[in-house]
Amino acid sequence: MSSRLHTHLGPMFLEYPVINASGTLDLLETADALGLDGDYRVPVAAYVPKTVTMLPREGNPTPRVAEVAAGMVNSIGLPNEGVKAFVADTLPRLLNLTCPLIVNVAGFSRDEYVSVVERVSRALADELGSDKGTWAPRVGIELNVSCPNVDSGCMSIGTDAEEIARLTQAVRDVWPTPLLLAVKLTPNVTDIASMALAAEEAGASAVSLVNTFKGLIVDRDTLKPYLGGITGGLSGPAIKPLALRCVFEVAAVVDIPIIGMGGIACTQDVVEFMACGASVVAVGAAGFVDPWLPARLAEELEEVLCERSLTLSELIGKIH
Amino acid sequence: MRLVGRVAEAAFVGPYAHLAVEIPGWKGAQSGQFAMIQAAESRCFLARPFSVSDDETHIETTPGTHHAARVSFLVDEVGRGSGELAALRVDDRVHVLGPLGRGFAAAGAVAPAARRTAACPAAGVGRGGAGRLVIVAGGAGIAPLPLLLREIESRLIRSGVLVLAGFRSSREAQALCILDDGLERLRRCRIPSEVGITTEDGSFGFAGMVTDLLDRDLQPDDTVLVCGPSAMCEAVWKVCRRHGVRRAWFSLETLMACGVGSCHGCVTRVADGTLTRVCRRGPVMAGEEAFGAEEETT
Ligand SMILES: Cc1cc2nc3c(=O)[nH]c(=O)nc-3n(C[C@H](O)[C@H](O)[C@H](O)COP(=O)(O)OP(=O)(O)OC[C@H]3O[C@@H](n4cnc5c(N)ncnc54)[C@H](O)[C@@H]3O)c2cc1C
Numbered sequence: 021m022s023s024r025l026h027t028h029l030g031p032m033f034l035e036y037p038v039i040n041a042s043g044t045l046d047l048l049e050t051a052d053a054l055g056l057d058g059d060y061r062v063p064v065a066a067y068v069p070k071t072v073t074m075l076p077r078e079g080n081p082t083p084r085v086a087e088v089a090a091g092m093v094n095s096i097g098l099p100n101e102g103v104k105a106f107v108a109d110t111l112p113r114l115l116n117l118t119c120p121l122i123v124n125v126a127g128f129s130r131d132e133y134v135s136v137v138e139r140v141s142r143a144l145a146d147e148l149g150s151d152k153g154t155w156a157p158r159v160g161i162e163l164n165v166s167c168p169n170v171d172s173g174c175m176s177i178g179t180d181a182e183e184i185a186r187l188t189q190a191v192r193d194v195w196p197t198p199l200l201l202a203v204k205l206t207p208n209v210t211d212i213a214s215m216a217l218a219a220e221e222a223g224a225s226a227v228s229l230v231n232t233f234k235g236l237i238v239d240r241d242t243l244k245p246y247l248g249g250i251t252g253g254l255s256g257p258a259i260k261p262l263a264l265r266c267v268f269e270v271a272a273v274v275d276i277p278i279i280g281m282g283g284i285a286c287t288q289d290v291v292e293f294m295a296c297g298a299s300v301v302a303v304g305a306a307g308f309v310d311p312w313l314p315a316r317l318a319e320e321l322e323e324v325l326c327e328r329s330l331t332l333s334e335l336i337g338k339i340h
Numbered sequence: 341m342r343l344v345g346r347v348a349e350a351a352f353v354g355p356y357a358h359l360a361v362e363i364p365g366w367k368g369a370q371s372g373q374f375a376m377i378q379a380a381e382s383r384c385f386l387a388r389p390f391s392v393s394d395d396e397t398h399i400e401t402t403p404g405t406h407h408a409a410r411v412s413f414l415v416d417e418v419g420r421g422s423g424e425l426a427a428l429r430v431d432d433r434v435h436v437l438g439p440l441g442r443g444f445a446a447a448g449a450v451a452p453a454a455r456r457t458a459a460c461p462a463a464g465v466g467r468g469g470a471g472r473l474v475i476v477a478g479g480a481g482i483a484p485l486p487l488l489l490r491e492i493e494s495r496l497i498r499s500g501v502l503v504l505a506g507f508r509s510s511r512e513a514q515a516l517c518i519l520d521d522g523l524e525r526l527r528r529c530r531i532p533s534e535v536g537i538t539t540e541d542g543s544f545g546f547a548g549m550v551t552d553l554l555d556r557d558l559q560p561d562d563t564v565l566v567c568g569p570s571a572m573c574e575a576v577w578k579v580c581r582r583h584g585v586r587r588a589w590f591s592l593e594t595l596m597a598c599g600v601g602s603c604h605g606c607v608t609r610v611a612d613g614t615l616t617r618v619c620r621r622g623p624v625m626a627g628e629e630a631f632g633a634e635e636e637t638t
């Protein structure tokens with residue numbers, strides 16, 4: 021893609037400022053499902069796989085998804101293979117992708133987050149060599165402190181600024197600068213800017229916002245909760261104005277880059293998130309309809325920049 | 341990559357909408373595979389999974405023909421997404437992601453290709469055994485049958501085909517007309533075939549459930565292929581177990597947000613106790629794989 025779109029996310033060079041949101045694109049499964057062979061063009065500038073936890077997780081009971089006006093509510097519950105299988109089977113395949121990788125991690129206590137990051141680091145040392153400086157352009161970590169669909173840890177950390185700071189610091193000790201450390205925030209708080217500040221001050225190199233808004237679906241027949249996990253997380257165009265407000269408020273107080281997401285479905289959405297202060301945007305649930313949406317939005321973004329005679333850096337934060 | 345199709349034909353067969361869509365770039369499907377489809381002008385956020393009903397790209401005498409692929413779908417209108425699709429008219433556009441999932445052949449239910457039949461002892465049908473191929477469909481579960489009949493025809497399955505279809509009433513049973521061409525072609529290839537119909541209200545064919553007919557006639561060496569609602573699938577598996585039928589394959593239905601393995605929304609608990617993504621390991625799964633063998637038989 022054209023050099024007009026070239027950008028950086030901390031130490032990472034990105035060919036364009038559009039990536040995917042964790043849990044909404046399984047690149048390996050999707051490529052296999054669509055019958056693409058090894059050398060397909062990756063549709064994201066950096067790839068964020070689904071959240072990895074210490075132990076394997078089955079996830080929540082079904083039903084897990086429901087469509088609502090302009091979006092969907094999910095109660096997936098972080099099913100994943102656990103870090104042991106992730107580093108053994110999946111990580112080596114992801115390191116073969118042509119784009120940088122941002123490993124999304126969650127835990128049910130601070131120690132668990134740290135252990136998962138340590139396991140990933142050890143595996144990276146085997147794959148890439150022990151000089152962590154050389155990893156920086158290729159691999160980052162995103163801390164998911166914002167999943168609304170699990171009982172403990174995660175969102176309970178993300179709703180407490182002091183906990184965010186302690187966790188970020190603890191992970192920084194094992195995942196040192198200049199490596200990318202993004203903290204993914206929940207919008208289910210009164211003041212998201214203070215959460216972002218806490219992460220920045222504790223050493224985060226980026227903040228991702230937002231995760232889903234906690235919601236509920238009523239079974240239209242029984243009038244009981246419809247989703248197996250009772251509550252779920254709302255995403256899609258329905259949350260875009262809420263997410264834009266979050267990016268706007270956070271951009272006013274932090275200097276680190278923001279990965280903006282929440283309802284992005286078209287190029288105008290990308291433009292608005294960047295104008296509110298996002299340096300990079302992530303496509304979430306809208307990618308379910310078209311897995312190649314992120315790359316397509318990037319191409320269209322370039323046209324918009326031309327039409328408006330703007331550079332990428334002029335667009336970012338234009339609202340402020 | 342998501343494709344854009346043009347509706348070439350739109351008609352109702354009973355209460356179901358039958359759409360023929362021209363999809364440039366379509367790779368050709370196996371029976372039992374599905375596509376995520378959505379009207380181009382849609383008020384829905386997500387696409388919906390629909391079985392490929394018929395696919396003319398599939399015809400094996402023309403390998404590599406990708407142009408003007410004509411793919412059909414049968415849509416039961418149950419909510420907003422299916423309602424939008426049922427309302428489509430000729431020349432309307434549809435977004436299509438597919439073909440997706442494991443069809444009957446990939447799941448091992450029918451031999452991969454006619455000329456390889458003899459050399460493919462692993463496949464359930466078409467290896468010269470005595471058993472019939474029994475196809476059981478419920479309601480809109482009849483959708484994948486036209487393509488399945490093409491595969492049976494191209495594999496020259498001599499052992500005979502029994503189609504059992506169950507509907508609510510004679511209105512739904514009108515959908516049987518989508519099988520006319522396929523059954524006629526079987527006749528011309530001298531593949532013995534029979535059709536049994538049930539309706540719940542007795543307004544057409546036998547009064548009762550499709551499992552009642554199946555129960556009367558099933559033989560242990562039959563191979564059973566099933567498409568329909570989950571409750572019917574489970575009931576059919578019970579009948580299969582009772583008759584000692586081991587070779588049974590089911591096209592499973594769950595809610596799907598992505599269809600390609602990304603969302604983990606489509607999981608179902610399978611016989612080995614794990615939750616599995618139906619869009620990837622299915623939608624067609626063997627009975628033992630999906631429901632297990634230790635089921636109580638009465
Ligand atoms: C592999 C596969 C192949 C399929 N093939 C076909 C086919 O060939 N033809 C066909 O007609 N169908 C087929 N289906 C089924 C089809 O996908 C669904 O009928 C369709 O997705 C329904 O979408 P909708 O928007 O019309 O309904 P929706 O309104 O989305 O309803 C879908 C389901 O969600 C439930 N639901 C959602 N929200 C609530 C709530 N608040 N309270 C209670 N229940 C709720 C509904 O009860 C219903 O079961 C297939 C499904 C799969 C998985």
Ligand SMILES: Cc1cc2nc3c(=O)[nH]c(=O)nc-3n(C[C@H](O)[C@H](O)[C@H](O)COP(=O)(O)O)c2cc1C
Nearest residue numbers: 041042043071094164230231255256282283304305
């Ligand atoms: C089905 C689904 C699964 C998700 N899984 C994860 C996850 O595993 N980890 C995570 O950090 N966020 C997860 N998310 C949240 C998204 O990454 C994103 O923050 C959110 O959906 C908002 O973006 P959107 O409106 O574009 O979807 C998930 C979202 C959806 C819809």
Ligand code: FES
Nearest residue numbers: 599603604606619
């Ligand atoms: S439908 Fe999304 S994983 Fe199967």
